Structures are given as C-alpha cells and as structure tokens.
Amino acid sequence: MSESVYDGATGTFVSPQAREAAEAEPLLEIADLRVEFRTRDGVANVLNGVSYRVSVGETLAVLGESGSGKSVTAQAVMGILDTPPAFVTGGEVRFHGENLLAADADRRMAVRGDGIAMIFQDALSALNPVFTVGFQIEEQLRVRRGMTRADARKRAVELLDLVRIPGAARRIREYPHQFSGGMRQRAMIAMSLALDPEVLIADEPTTALDVTVQAQIMDLLAEIQRERDMGLILITHDLGVVADVADRIAVMYAGRIVEEADVYSLFRSPGHPYTAALLESLPRLDLKGQELRTIKGLPPSLTDIPPGCPFHPRCAMAADVCATTVPEFRHLGDGRASACHFAGEMQSRG
Amino acid sequence: MGRYILRRFLQLIPVFFGTTFIIYTLVWAIPTDPFAGKCGQRPCPASYIEVMRAKFNLGDPLIVQYFKYLGRLLTGDFGETFAGLSVGKLISTAYPVTVRLALIAVLIEAVIGIGAGVLTGLRNKGFLDNLVLVSTLFLISLPVFVTGFVLQIVLGVQWHLISPTVSRAATFGELIVPGFVLGSLSMAYVARLTRTSIAENRHADFVRTAIAKGQPTKRVVGIHLLRNSVIPVLTLLGTDLGALMGGAIVTEGVFNINGIGGQIFRGIQDKEGVLVTGIVTLLVLVYLLASLLVDLLYAVLDPRIRYD
Numbered sequence: 001m002s003e004s005v006y007d008g009a010t011g012t013f014v015s016p017q018a019r020e021a022a023e024a025e026p027l028l029e030i031a032d033l034r035v036e037f038r039t040r041d042g043v044a045n046v047l048n049g050v051s052y053r054v055s056v057g058e059t060l061a062v063l064g065e066s067g068s069g070k071s072v073t074a075q076a077v078m079g080i081l082d083t084p085p086a087f088v089t090g091g092e093v094r095f096h097g098e099n100l101l102a103a104d105a106d107r108r109m110a111v112r113g114d115g116i117a118m119i120f121q122d123a124l125s126a127l128n129p130v131f132t133v134g135f136q137i138e139e140q141l142r143v144r145r146g147m148t149r150a151d152a153r154k155r156a157v158e159l160l161d162l163v164r165i166p167g168a169a170r171r172i173r174e175y176p177h178q179f180s181g182g183m184r185q186r187a188m189i190a191m192s193l194a195l196d197p198e199v200l201i202a203d204e205p206t207t208a209l210d211v212t213v214q215a216q217i218m219d220l221l222a223e224i225q226r227e228r229d230m231g232l233i234l235i236t237h238d239l240g241v242v243a244d245v246a247d248r249i250a251v252m253y254a255g256r257i258v259e260e261a262d263v264y265s266l267f268r269s270p271g272h273p274y275t276a277a278l279l280e281s282l283p284r285l286d287l288k289g290q291e292l293r294t295i296k297g298l299p300p301s302l303t304d305i306p307p308g309c310p311f312h313p314r315c316a317m318a319a320d321v322c323a324t325t326v327p328e329f330r331h332l333g334d335g336r337a338s339a340c341h342f343a344g345e346m347q348s349r350g
Numbered sequence: 351m352g353r354y355i356l357r358r359f360l361q362l363i364p365v366f367f368g369t370t371f372i373i374y375t376l377v378w379a380i381p382t383d384p385f386a387g388k389c390g391q392r393p394c395p396a397s398y399i400e401v402m403r404a405k406f407n408l409g410d411p412l413i414v415q416y417f418k419y420l421g422r423l424l425t426g427d428f429g430e431t432f433a434g435l436s437v438g439k440l441i442s443t444a445y446p447v448t449v450r451l452a453l454i455a456v457l458i459e460a461v462i463g464i465g466a467g468v469l470t471g472l473r474n475k476g477f478l479d480n481l482v483l484v485s486t487l488f489l490i491s492l493p494v495f496v497t498g499f500v501l502q503i504v505l506g507v508q509w510h511l512i513s514p515t516v517s518r519a520a521t522f523g524e525l526i527v528p529g530f531v532l533g534s535l536s537m538a539y540v541a542r543l544t545r546t547s548i549a550e551n552r553h554a555d556f557v558r559t560a561i562a563k564g565q566p567t568k569r570v571v572g573i574h575l576l577r578n579s580v581i582p583v584l585t586l587l588g589t590d591l592g593a594l595m596g597g598a599i600v601t602e603g604v605f606n607i608n609g610i611g612g613q614i615f616r617g618i619q620d621k622e623g624v625l626v627t628g629i630v631t632l633l634v635l636v637y638l639l640a641s642l643l644v645d646l647l648y649a650v651l652d653p654r655i656r657y658d
Contacts, residue, residue, distance in 0.1 A: 080561050082553055105567075113564030120562075125555040130577050130652055140563055175653045191563065 025097060026053035027231045028077070028116065028199045033091035035069075035076055035255075037302075038084060044302040046072050048255040049091065051329070054199060054231035059222070061234045061242035061263075063278070064252035065299055070235045073252075074201045076101075078118050079108045095199075113140055117197035121204040123184035127176040133160075133187045134172035140194045159190040163220060182213035189220065199231040200224075206241060218245055239282060243267070248335075251275050254300050254310035257329065261336040271338035271346055273315045309341070317342055351649070354657035358642050362635065369634045370423070370627055374416050377623040384408075384432065384621040402432065406624075419624065423631075429624035431617075437628045440613060445632075447520040448609040451601070452594035454522065454529030459537040460587055467544020467583070468576065474549055482545070486538035498531045498604035515606040528605040532598050536590045540583055547579035554578070581651050585644055592640030596633040 035047040047069045054060045064070045075081045077093050079100065093100045095115055100108060120126035128136060137159060138152035147155065153172070160168035163186040176184055185205060192200060202221060206214035222245040225232040236242050242249065242263075249266050251259040251274065259272035270276040277295045297314040300306055306313055312322035321341050329339040332347060340346065385394045385402065402408070407415050422429060428437035466486075470479040489497070505527060506514030516524045551557065552575065560574040561567075597611025610629060617625040649655045 078562050080558050109564050109566060111564070112562055118562045120555065120559060122555065126559045128556040128560065128574050128578070129654060130581075131574075132653075139565065139569075143566070143569060144564060177654050195564065 026055050026094075027096065028233075029053040029092075029094040030073065030077065031092045031094065033073060033076060033093065034089045035072055035081065035086055036089055037086050042303045045305060046086070046255050046302055047076070047091075048305070050252070050255065050257055051091075052250045052257060052260065054233055056198070056231060057225075057229040059225055059232040059234060059245055059247045061236060061246035061249045062252060063236060063239060063242065063249055065237055067299055067302070068252040069255040070237075070252050071203050074118065074203050074233065074235055077201065078112060078116065080118075113144065113192075113197065114195040115197060116199040116201065117192040117195065118201040118203065119185075119188045119192045119205050122208045123181070123188040124176060124208075126188060127184065127191075129176060132173055132175055133179065133191075137172075137187075137191045137194050140191070144195055156190075156194070159193055160187065162193070162224075163187070163190045165190070181209050182216065185209060185213075185217050186220065189217075189224070193224065193228075196228070197230065199233065201233045201235070203235045204237070205234070207236075207238075214241060218242075221245070239278060251278070254305055255302065256310065256339060257337075258311065258340070259336075259338045261338075265334065265336055269347060271332055271336055271343045272311075272340045273317045273342075273346070274311050276346070277314075277316075309339075317346075351657060355642075355646070358645075362638055365638060366631065366635065367420075370420060370631050371416060373627045373630045374419065374623060375412060377618070377621065377626045378412060378415075380618070380621060384623075388432065406432070419627070423628070428628040431622050431625050432620070437625050440625065441610070441629060441632065444608055444610045444613050447607060448597045448602075448611065449595065450520065450522060451525050451529055451532060451598065451607065451609060452591060454525050455533030455536075455594050456587055456591045458526075458530050459533040459540050459590065463537040463540025464544050464580065464583060466541040468548055468571070468579075470541075471545040471548025471579070472552065472571065474545070479545075482541060486541050489534045489538040492534075494531060494535065494598075495600050495604060497534050498528075498601055501527055501531060502604060518608065520607055520609075525607075528601055528607060531604070532594060532601040533590075536586070540586060543586060544579065544583050547582055548575060551575055551579045577651070581648065584647060584651065588640060588644030588647065592637040592644075595636045595640065 029051075030053070031051050033047050033050040034045075037044040037046050050069065050073050052060060052062070062070045062073070072081070072086070075086075076088055077100070081088070088101060091101070095111060100111060103111075127133070131139075134153065134156050137156040138147075138149070141147040141152035141155055142149065145152075157168045157172055160172060165171055165183055165186050171179070171183075176187070179187060185208075189205075200221075205221065206217050209217060218241060221232065221234070224230070225245075234242050234246060246263050248260065248262050250257050251266075251272065253274050259266070259270065259275045261271060265271075266275060267279065270279055274295075277293075280293045281295060283292055295314055300310050300313070306323070308321075308323045308325055309315070309318075309327050312318040315322065317340075319341070325341070327339045327341045327343075329337055330343060331337045332343060338346075385399050388394055389398065407418050410418070419429065426438075428441065430436055431440070466482045470482045473479065502514050505511045512527050513524065516528060554575075556578070557570060557575050560570045565574070597609050597614060599611040599615050601607070602609045602611045603615075610633070614626060614629050616622075617629065645657075649657060
C-alpha cells in the first residue's frame with residue numbers, strides 16, 4: 001500500500017484511520033487458500049495458495065481471466081462452494097481474525113449477509129424468479145432481524161431508494177423478470193445491503209450489462225462503499241472497469257495471486273509479465289487501426305499445471321529457472337508484491 | 351387474466367356438445383340388445399319392449415333421440431335408467447364417494463411423492479435414493495389390481511388392520527388404503543419428477559443466492575428450492591385429480607366401493623345410454639375444469655407466465 005493519503009491518479013481517497021486499522025487487523029484476510037475440484041477426469045487444482053486482505057473502507061479489485069479462480073475464492077469465502085466437486089484443502093479465511101473455515105454451520109450462516117455479503121454476475125438467474133423483489137429483500141430482514149412484515153417492507157423500500165430505483169414503493173411488488181438488467185443489478189445490490197454487511201463481494205457485477213449501465217453500477221457501488229466505509233472486493237476480468245474505483249488490485253493466474261499493488265503503481269510499472277501483458281492487450285485509441293495485442297497461448301489446464309511458474313509457457317521473459325522453480329510471492333516494498341523471478345528487473349525497467 | 355378465463359369457459363360449450371354426442375352414439379353403437387336378459391330366463395314379452403321403446407324414444411333415428419335427450423339434459427333432467435331409477439340420483443349418491451377417494455389418492459401422491467422426491471433429490475445416490483428408485487419402479491410396474499389385492503389380503507384379511515371392503519358410507523378412514531392403491535402409480539411418478547426437478551434446481555444460481563444471503567437451510571430448501579421445483583409436479587397432480595375424479599373401475603371393484611366407476615361399468619354392460627352419457631359428460635366437464643384450474647395455478651406459482 002502506498003503512503004499517499006490521496007491518490008491523485010485514481011481520484012480515490014484512503015482515510016488515515018482506515019489505513020491504520022488495516023495495518024492492525026484487516027477486516028477480511030484470506031491466507032494460503034487451497035481448493036481443488038475432484039472430477040471424474042481427475043483433480044483440478046483451482047486455488048493454489050491464494051492470499052489477500054481487505055480492510056475497512058478499502059476497495060480491492062481481483063483481476064483475472066476466466067478460470068483463474070477469482071470467483072471460486074469468493075465462493076470459498078462465502079462458504080457457497082458446491083461440495084462435491086469443490087473441496088477446500090488448506091488455508092484460512094479470517095474475518096475479524098476468526099477463521100471461518102473452522103467455524104460451524106450456524107456461525108457461517110450468521111456471517112453471511114450480515115458480515116460478508118455477495119452480489120452475483122447475472123442478476124436474472126441469481127434472483128429467485130417466483131418471488132417479488134420485495135419479498136427477497138424483506139425475507140432477510142424478517143428472518144435474520146426478526147422485523148415485522150410492515151417494518152421490513154418500509155426498510156426494503158428505503159434500500160431500493162438508496163440504489164436509486166425509481167418508483168421503489170411500486171416496483172417492490174414486481175418480479176425480477178419485470179426489471180431491466182441494470183435495475184435488476186441495483187435490486188441485487190439493495191438486497192446485499194439489507195443486513196449492513198462490513199464486506200461486500202461483487203462477482204463481476206457489471207459483466208452482463210451494457211457499457212453505459214456498467215458505469216452507473218460501478219459508480220453506485222463506489223458511492224455506497226464510501227458512505228458505509230465497507231470493505232469491497234470487486235471481482236472482474238476487465239481492467240478498465242475497476243481502474244477508477246479500486247484502491248488495490250490483486251491479479252490472479254491459474255489459482256494464484258501473481259501480483260498485488262495499488263492501482264497507480266500497477267498501471268505505471270507492472271511487477272509481473274502477466275500484468276504487463278494484460279495492460280498491453282487493453283484496446284487503445286492512439287493505436288487505432290493496428291491489430292489488438294493479445295496474450296499468446298491459453299491459460300494452463302488446472303488438472304495439469306506446468307511445473308515452475310504457471311505462466312512461463314506464455315511469458316516473453318521466461319528463462320530456464322521459470323520452468324523448474326515456482327516463484328515466491330515476494331514483497332517489493334511500497335505495499336507491492338509479485339510472484340515473478342524477475343520482478344526486480346521489471347521494476348527497474350519500468 | 352379475466353378474458354383468458356372467459357375464453358376457457360366458452361370453450362367448454364362446444365366440448366359439452368361434442369362429448370355428449372360422441373358418447374351417446376358410441377353407447378348405441380355397441381351391438382347388443384338392451385332388453386336381452388332384462389326379464390329373467392325368458393325373452394321379454396313384445397308388449398314390454400313396445401312400451402320401453404316408446405318411453406325411451408328408441409324408435410326414433412339416433413340423431414332425434416340425441417336431441418330429445420339433450421333437451422332434457424339442458425333443463426337439468428339426467429333421465430332415467432331402464433329400471434326407472436333417476437340417473438341424477440345415481441350420480442349424486444355415487445359421486446361424493448368417488449370425489450373422496452380421488453382427493454385421498456391425490457393427497458397421498460402429493461405428501462409421500464413430493465416428500466420422497468425432495469429427500470432423494472437433495473442427495474442423489476445413497477441408500478435412500480436407491481430405495482425410492484427401486485420402490486417407485488416396483489409401483490410403476492405393478493398393475494393396480496395387484497397392489498389392491500395384495501394390500502387387501504395382507505392388511506385386511508391376514509393382519510385385520512383394515513376392513514377388506516369398504517362399507518356403503520365409505521368414510522375417509524375406510525378410503526385411505528384404497529386411495530393409496532389408486533394413487534400409487536402417480537405417486538411413483540410424482541416422486542421421480544420431484545426428485546429430478548429438485549436435483550436440477552439444487553445448484554441453480556438463485557439457490558446459491560439464498561444461501562449467500564444467510565438464509566437458514568430449511569428456508570433455502572423449503573421456500574426457494576421447493577417453490578421452483580414443485581411447479582411441474584403440481585401440473586401432474588392437478589391433471590391426475592381430474593382423471594381420478596372419473597372414477598376408478600378397478601380399485602372400486604377390488605374394495606367394493608360404490609363409486610362412479612362402477613356405475614359406468616354397469617351402464618356400458620347394460621347399454622344404459624342415458625346413464626353412461628350423463629356420467630361421462632359430467633366427468634369430461636370436471637376434467638376440463640380441473641385442467642383450467644391447473645393452468646390458472648400455474649400462473650400463480652410462476653409469475654413469468656401470463657395468459658393475456
């Protein structure tokens with residue numbers, strides 16, 4: 001984490017209190033999380049030691065291609081992995097220092113929605129089609145907070161107002177299919193806020209939406225995060241989406257975090273060749289007409305991750321050591337870390 | 351919705367005329383003499399047949415007979431059997447028994463079928479799942495009269511748990527075992543359909559959302575999962591209720607129940623055109639109303655379905 005309190009490049013503000021709290025005790029900390037999928041075709045090592053932390057009032061973006069394990073990490077945190085085939089084989093998920101993976105089912109249920117809430121990519125399938133939007137929000141208030149129907153209804157309307165759904169009092173009686181894509185995602189956000197969670201995990205919240213709506217939803221999320229001083233984990237495959245709102249970015253590849261840095265440093269001087277390649281593959285206006293740069297090759301099969309650095313078959317900088325030794329996730333100072341043998345060289349070059 | 355219901359009711363009119371006509375002609379198309387065996391060991395005297403033919407318009411062409419019958423039916427007169435019994439009265443004594451039997455059968459199908467389906471759908475594989483799969487296969491393969499006779503002999507004759515036959519009153523208590531027999535086939539299908547439906551929806555996104563919201567497992571399964579999975583099952587149950595209202599000739603026969611099924615059976619044997627047409631028309635209307643009810647229930651259960 002950089003020392004600057006106000007980050008000019010991203011226009012986000014990190015309060016000193018939040019920073020202190022973060023250093024003392026992170027809100028949510030994932031340490032060396034390992035998950036495997038036991039399928040008929042063999043064991044897929046989906047997470048191979050994922051670690052990241054989120055503090056009060058901080059937005060962490062988790063970036064990666066599909067299959068990199070970013071959503072699985074979130075599902076493991078929530079305890080909503082489908083077991084089988086998914087099994088957590090190691091690591092810890094600490095919420096306020098308490099290891100949730102060791103907690104019993106009741107405790108985990110109590111944390112869901114209340115401590116850590118989650119919103120999903122496709123709100124149409126994530127919302128129950130046969131219940132009204134109001135019912136699905138009120139249900140939490142009634143069951144978890146013991147509110148009466150009338151009180152829960154009132155609070156649910158407030159929540160829909162908060163996410164700026166016009167005509168909330170009327171629309172609360174409608175079903176998810178009667179909402180537009182953007183409104184549905186707003187309703188989903190309202191639902192996730194019902195129990196005032198301390199951490200909100202947003203799993204590709206804008207992927208299913210068109211571009212103008214994407215920006216509105218991101219702004220809404222950023223605003224709610226600031227107002228409530230929540231920890232926000234934004235899972236995405238789209239660098240552009242998170243650049244404005246994230247404080248820090250963790251880049252995932254083949255079930256590992258390969259780089260972690262504040263947004264500004266990451267864009268200025270990536271500390272991992274994979275991040276560098278991702279940045280180069282962003283479409284740029286000044287290179288209009290030229291062929292879009294892509295990362296050659298495909299991500300490794302998770303049942304057969306290559307020895308050494310999992311990225312080495314696609315890496316422009318790969319050397320002999322990369323094929324034999326798994327690079328350590330090393331801290332580079334300034335709150336940055338990278339899992340590349342040549343992270344130092346990359347930094348000095350950048 | 352209102353317009354849809356009206357349209358469905360209007361559709362009942364041509365169906366009413368169509369079924370009454372077809373049934374009436376079919377009964378008379380059976381090549382037997384309605385007065386054979388009516389007068390004991392000897393053939394009926396010509397004078398008797400003369401009177402009966404006149405009384406029941408048997409001398410008229412079939413189409414004229416039909417319209418005469420229809421005219422009386424529309425005034426609410428179901429007519430009389432050859433023995434002079436009022437068909438309306440026969441229906442009103444037999445039908446409540448059949449309705450009770452059908453309701454019990456559907457209730458058993460719903461409770462046991464859905465219950466077994468949910469339990470096995472939640473955890474496919476394992477002992478319970480195999481038990482339900484095998485026993486439903488068993489019930490599906492067995493003809494109803496086998497299930498009926500076996501239960502009658504074992505529970506009624508050997509263990510004396512129930513009375514082997516049902517009394518004239520045909521109370522709810524007496525009809526439980528016959529209801530089980532009648533519903534057993536559909537119960538097996540309900541169990542299997544529920545199981546598939548639950549297993550399919552168990553990993554649905556909205557179920558995951560309900561868990562992530564911090565809802566207790568009981569609510570996740572009992573409300574979010576079940577409500578979505580039960581929609582196709584209710585269609586099956588509703589249609590089945592309509593069909594069972596039509597009486598159950600075999601089950602009624604095994605347990606000596608005086609229901610509508612037995613009346614139809616006797617009516618066909620004795621060529622009682624008026625009796626058969628009256629009952630069958632009533633049953634067709636009941637079936638159509640039941641399926642209308644199912645369609646409406648469908649829209650209530652799944653708000654994505656709209657009929658206008």
